[in-house]
Structures are given as structure tokens and as C-alpha cells.
Amino acid sequence: MNEILTLAFVVQVSRMTIPYLLPSLGAVFSEKGGVINIALEGIMLSGAFAAVAVIHYTSNLFLGIIAAAFSGLLISAVHSFITIIARANQIVSGIALNILALGITKYLCKVIFGSSSNSERIPGTEVLNLGFDVFIPFSVIILFLAWIIIYKTKFGLRLRACGENPEAADSLGVNVFRIRFSGILISGLLASLGGAYLALEQHSFTDGMTAGRGYIALAAMITGKWNPLGAATACMFFGLMESFSLQFSGSEIPNQFIQMIPYVITIIVLAGFIGKARPPKADGIAFEKN
Amino acid sequence: MTDISVEMIGISKRFGKIQALDKVNFAAPSGEITSVVGENGAGKSTLMKILYGMSKPDTGEIRLNGKTVKINSTSDAIKHGIGMVHQHFMLADGLTAFENIIIGDERTGKSGLIKFKSLRHEIRSLMKVTGLEIDLDVRTEDLPVGVQQKIEIIKLLYRDSRILILDEPTAVLTPQEVNEFFSSLRKLAESGKTVILITHKIDEVLSVSNSVTVLKRGKVIASYSSESLTRETLASALSGEKIHTTRLEKKNHSCEVLLDVKDLSVTNDRGVTVINGISFEVKKGEILGIAGVEGNGQTELMEALCGIRKYQGEIKINGEKPNTSQIAHIPADRLKEGIVKEFSVEENILLGRHRERKFSEHYRINFRTLRKFTKFIIEEYDVNPPYPESLITGLSGGNQQKVVAGRELTKDSTLIIASQPTRGLDINATEFIHNRLIIEASKAKAVIIISSDLDELLKLSHRIAVLYRGSFSAILESSETNEQEIGLYMTGLK
Numbered sequence: 053m054n055e056i057l058t059l060a061f062v063v064q065v066s067r068m069t070i071p072y073l074l075p076s077l078g079a080v081f082s083e084k085g086g087v088i089n090i091a092l093e094g095i096m097l098s099g100a101f102a103a104v105a106v107i108h109y110t111s112n113l114f115l116g117i118i119a120a121a122f123s124g125l126l127i128s129a130v131h132s133f134i135t136i137i138a139r140a141n142q143i144v145s146g147i148a149l150n151i152l153a154l155g156i157t158k159y160l161c162k163v164i165f166g167s168s169s170n171s172e173r174i175p176g177t178e179v180l181n182l183g184f185d186v187f188i189p190f191s192v193i194i195l196f197l198a199w200i201i202i203y204k205t206k207f208g209l210r211l212r213a214c215g216e217n218p219e220a221a222d223s224l225g226v227n228v229f230r231i232r233f234s235g236i237l238i239s240g241l242l243a244s245l246g247g248a249y250l251a252l253e254q255h256s257f258t259d260g261m262t263a264g265r266g267y268i269a270l271a272a273m274i275t276g277k278w279n280p281l282g283a284a285t286a287c288m289f290f291g292l293m294e295s296f297s298l299q300f301s302g303s304e305i306p307n308q309f310i311q312m313i314p315y316v317i318t319i320i321v322l323a324g325f326i327g328k329a330r331p332p333k334a335d336g337i338a339f340e341k342n
Numbered sequence: 343m344t345d346i347s348v349e350m351i352g353i354s355k356r357f358g359k360i361q362a363l364d365k366v367n368f369a370a371p372s373g374e375i376t377s378v379v380g381e382n383g384a385g386k387s388t389l390m391k392i393l394y395g396m397s398k399p400d401t402g403e404i405r406l407n408g409k410t411v412k413i414n415s416t417s418d419a420i421k422h423g424i425g426m427v428h429q430h431f432m433l434a435d436g437l438t439a440f441e442n443i444i445i446g447d448e449r450t451g452k453s454g455l456i457k458f459k460s461l462r463h464e465i466r467s468l469m470k471v472t473g474l475e476i477d478l479d480v481r482t483e484d485l486p487v488g489v490q491q492k493i494e495i496i497k498l499l500y501r502d503s504r505i506l507i508l509d510e511p512t513a514v515l516t517p518q519e520v521n522e523f524f525s526s527l528r529k530l531a532e533s534g535k536t537v538i539l540i541t542h543k544i545d546e547v548l549s550v551s552n553s554v555t556v557l558k559r560g561k562v563i564a565s566y567s568s569e570s571l572t573r574e575t576l577a578s579a580l581s582g583e584k585i586h587t588t589r590l591e592k593k594n595h596s597c598e599v600l601l602d603v604k605d606l607s608v609t610n611d612r613g614v615t616v617i618n619g620i621s622f623e624v625k626k627g628e629i630l631g632i633a634g635v636e637g638n639g640q641t642e643l644m645e646a647l648c649g650i651r652k653y654q655g656e657i658k659i660n661g662e663k664p665n666t667s668q669i670a671h672i673p674a675d676r677l678k679e680g681i682v683k684e685f686s687v688e689e690n691i692l693l694g695r696h697r698e699r700k701f702s703e704h705y706r707i708n709f710r711t712l713r714k715f716t717k718f719i720i721e722e723y724d725v726n727p728p729y730p731e732s733l734i735t736g737l738s739g740g741n742q743q744k745v746v747a748g749r750e751l752t753k754d755s756t757l758i759i760a761s762q763p764t765r766g767l768d769i770n771a772t773e774f775i776h777n778r779l780i781i782e783a784s785k786a787k788a789v790i791i792i793s794s795d796l797d798e799l800l801k802l803s804h805r806i807a808v809l810y811r812g813s814f815s816a817i818l819e820s821s822e823t824n825e826q827e828i829g830l831y832m833t834g835l836k
Contacts, residue, residue, distance in 0.1 A: 217433065
């Protein structure tokens, strides 16, 4: 067990955690404002693909990440339009966008790389030659920034008010539409960066490579009780589980057993066995100005 | 900031066919408490929503300190120093009292962070001056209603509102809380604020206001200053002095008791006791009217009788515990409780009657019988347009009400409870439903009518019970009473 506590292992857990952490923080922004963003899965996937495609053409890591961010903003803008302006069901919109992202990435992969299942190899963060993974300190900064923004700033307070009682926020002159829109855009941005990181780690894009991480990120947010620090703790735990599942692959503990733990924990939390998870009161409910 | 007086001149507002406000003039001087009274639907909330920028008037102007202003949104209103405490509190429940107070007017430092310390200090001193002391760090959902209301008022004061509009502020408060609340209101008025109180409780009007404006069906029917105001003048202004319509032939009822209610107590959603140990009986073939200013426990009484609200005490029909299939119920809020908007006329007819043999057999609905039955109701109740398959929302309110009445009154029931059965209906539809209720009563059923229309009650009922603060202040023979007398009991004067 000694090897488990080495620095290498800590770094490995961090790397496993980041693709959960960034979208999970994004989910906090979206849901604190009252909009469920289940499209995170599809946003991650498109972020991963956009990064790979642009790096393939430009060989520029930075441009690839910008492209990922842009794709995330685009899909979340669509989600915002559907849920805030058209007031359609937020879950349905999210699922539709997930299916769309799955199809489009597959199609474009075929067009660009000649195969619908995987892309060519691209360089990852190692080309920066920093000696460490730049995403690790970046994610930590984002985490604390998220906490400060949500609990200490004007925007954060208004965001939380919109998620609890949009009518109240509206009656005080807060523009509910604009605030919720911003929350969703932030969630899209963070989720797509999580997706891009995943692709950079694996040096390529493969069909459906996010493999449910967007959903686990949502589960982590719930487990973390809609609090950035709580969500981060849950993500770290899920990252740890994933590291274990790699560590123990081939041993007598079935891989699938470890992989299912995040979901089991989410169900236990939702059922109210570990404290009470209290979602924002207006979470998932469209706001209609009279 | 200086004190601001409000004038609203010639305000009119239409919603579809209904003239909600008709050239209303209203004035509220600074340093005074002005009450706006009237029944539900009289237009008082609409008038205040216009002042607060939530609704735009079709015509008319608003003057603050004599200057005409345009108020297009709530933010405009807030900028002009107008603040409103809504009937349903506007609090973000998961947030603390402090956070709720500052939403929308957060003051931040250079770092972009909210200046928690100085704001907290400011609110503390505000609380000290006004005597509205609360714990700032508790989530509002964990606070009692009285405290939530204080938060709402502090919210306005924090924004330096000079004009405070309070919509039915005491509806959710206990009598003790009401007293405390009124003394803070007086303090605020003395400090120069313009306080506008929307209410339909006459006691409140008399105890706190400097002047009163009475609205009825969108029109101002009277304005008084408090010196010239007595309970009698206000009661008669509220109940109106209309000529009695012809009284229908009321059949004599039997002496056999059908509904027997003993020591009934009911609490509202907030846990406040609103029906206070009342006892009464209704005989076979009798129509009992229940009068009262709205909010005196009518809704809760009706819900307890229908078996949809918990109660203490005893309700018995023919000596036994009632089951819901025995009760026909015409709800006061048709859209909320009477129909499903997305359903057709015949589907709405089926609601609540789906278990009846003729409509369901062998686990399926018998649509042929339903269609036939719907056509029967359409004909009997003169529903227009006469199509069973058309969406119910395609019908006017009056015709929707006929569908609901048709469904309920053709039920094989022993007790009929009708709340505001003719609200918003024209004369013909009203007359029609009145006749139906009398016919049903003559079939040895018991009928209870809850209505704010005293004419209706005098016309239909054998006896009229007056609800005042959750108890019957009187049970009168309707042949021996009149609107004036009922009005006095309604206001607790007698």
C-alpha cells in the first residue's frame, strides 16, 4: 500500500479528478441560478473534439483550448435559449444536446480524421515543458474563484437568489434572464475545458470518450450539496475511485464494482442518508415574467 | 431624501373583457397611513402593481410630490423610492435574512466583493431606529412568518424607500403579531414615510389608517379621512346598497339533520388556527349561506368540509363520517381547482366521476356514455359552444363554470358545497346556476353556499351564517335580515 501514497499517485488522482471537477463547478453555477444543465456531458465531448481538431490543424495548444471553450459556450447558449427564452423542459433540452454532440463529434471526426471512432494523435500539455501539469494549479484557482464568486460577490448573490426565488429577485430589479444565462454560459465554459483536458491527457479524441463524466460531475455536485467545495470533495473522491479501479484492474476486485461506487453514493445522498441535500428551490423551473 | 406624497390620477386598466380599473383617482400623503379597501377582484392589487411598475396603466398618470413620473418597471419604482411588500413574501428561502435584504442593491468594494461588514453595520442601525430587530444570519425558511415580514420591511428601508406599499400584510399574522406590526407601521409613518395599506379587514383600516379609499369593481366608490370614518359608513360602503333582486321561491326544508358539524377547528397552511371551534347543522333540503369578509376562514372551512384539509372536531353526514363521493363541490377558483385547462369539455366532465359505473367498466373508460352524458349536460346547462370534444379553455369563464356546475350538481351527492358559484358570471348564467342550486336542494340534499355576494346569499339561503375571525358571529334567518345587518356582523360590530 505504500506506493499508493507517493507523489505520483497524488498527481494521478488529480488528473482523474480534473475532468470531474471543472464540469462539476460549472454545474454549480448553472443550478445555483436555477437551471439544470444535464448537457454537460455533450459539452465536454464537444470541448474534447474541438480541442483535438484545432490542435491537429494548428499544432497550437492554446488555440485548441480556446476552441474548446468556444464550443462549450455555443452549446450552453443553445441550452440557455431553449430553457430560458423558450422555457422548454431543461432535462429534455439537455438530453437532446447530448445526443446531438455525440452525433456531430462522430461525424466531424470521420470528416477530418477519416475515422468516426478516433482521431490522430495530438500533442498534450507536456509540450509546454513546465515539468508539471498546468491544469492542476489552474483547477485549484478556479475552485476557489468559484467559491468566492458564488458566496462573496454581487453576481453570486443574485445568482443564488434566482435559483431560490426568481420572482423575488425580479421584484428587486434583478434581471433573472441575464443572470441565469450567465450561469449556464459559465457551466458550458468549465465543462468544455474539462473535456479538452480529457482529450489532451489521452492525446486523441475517441468516440464518446467522456463516458458519462458529465453525469458523474452532476452527481458530484449533488453529493457536494451544490457547494463548490463540497462538489470538489466529491470529485476528488470519485477521482480516487477511478485511480483505484486502474490500480486494481486485474485483481480480484472487479473493475466494474469500483466504477459503480460514484453512482451508488449519489443515490444514497439523494435518498437523504448522508445529511439532507437541499437543491435550490427554483432549480429546474422556468421563470416567466408576468 | 425628502418625503414623497403619491397621487394617481385617472388610472384605467383593462384585462381582456374586464375593466379592472376605471378612471381611479388615489392619493396618499406622506407621513400618513392610507388604506385601500375592497373585496377580492375590486382592483386594489392592480392599482398598487401599477404604482410599483409591475403593470402598465392604459391611461392615467402618477405624480410624486406633484411631479408626473413614468414608472415602467420595478427598478424605476425602486429608483423613485417606492417599495412594496407583496402578499406572498418575496424571499429567497435558502438565503439568509441578511442576503435577502441586500439582493439587488449590493454595495461592493474595489475588489468586487460585497462589503459585508459595513452593510451589516448599516442594517443593524436601521433595525435599532425602527425597532424591527431580527437575527440576520438565519435562513429565511427557518423563520416564522412574522419575522419574514419584518425582513420584507427592512428590505424596503434598506433601499431608502419613502413610499411603502403593503399588500394584505396581516393575512398571515397572528393577532399579537398584528399589533406589533401596526405599531411599527405607525412609527414609520411618523418618521415621514408614505404608507399604503391594501386590506379587506375593516378593523385594520379603523385602527391604523389616516384615510381610506374604497374600491369596488374597479371604481373608487368612496374616500374618507379617519375623523369622518365610522365602522357603519365603511361597512355600508363595502357591502354596497343595492336594490334587492326578486327572491326565488324557497321550498321549505325538512327538520331532519343531514350535516352535523361539532367543535370544528381548522388551521391554515401556516399553522394558524383560522376556524375556531364552530358548530352548526344543515337540514335536508336546506340551503345555508356563509357570509364574511374574505380571509375569515372560508377557504379552510370549505376545504375541511370537502375532506381535503385536516381538522379537529366532528363532521358527520347522516350521522356517519362522510366520504368524498357524497360531496359535490364547486370550488371558488375554477381554473385552479375546478377544471384541467388542457382537457376537453367531456374529459373535464369525467374528472372525479371516473369511478362511476356508467363511465368505467372493465378497466376502461366508456367514452360513448361519456359523450352522451356530456351532450346531456351541455343541453341542460346551456353550455356554449356545444361541443363535447372542444378544449375547455375555448369556453368563456361563465360557460366553464356551467360545465363545473353541471358535473358537480348531477353527481349522486348528499351535500353540495358551492364557493363563489357565480363569481364573474353574467346575469343569465347567474340566474341559471341559482335555479339549479335550489332544485338540487329540493331533492333533500344539503347545500352550503359560500359567497361574498350578499344579494346571492339572501336570495338563495334559508339561513345565513356570518364568519368573523374564524367563528360565526351570527346565524340569521335570511327572511328576517338584510345586507346592512349582515354587514355589521361581518365587520364584528354586532
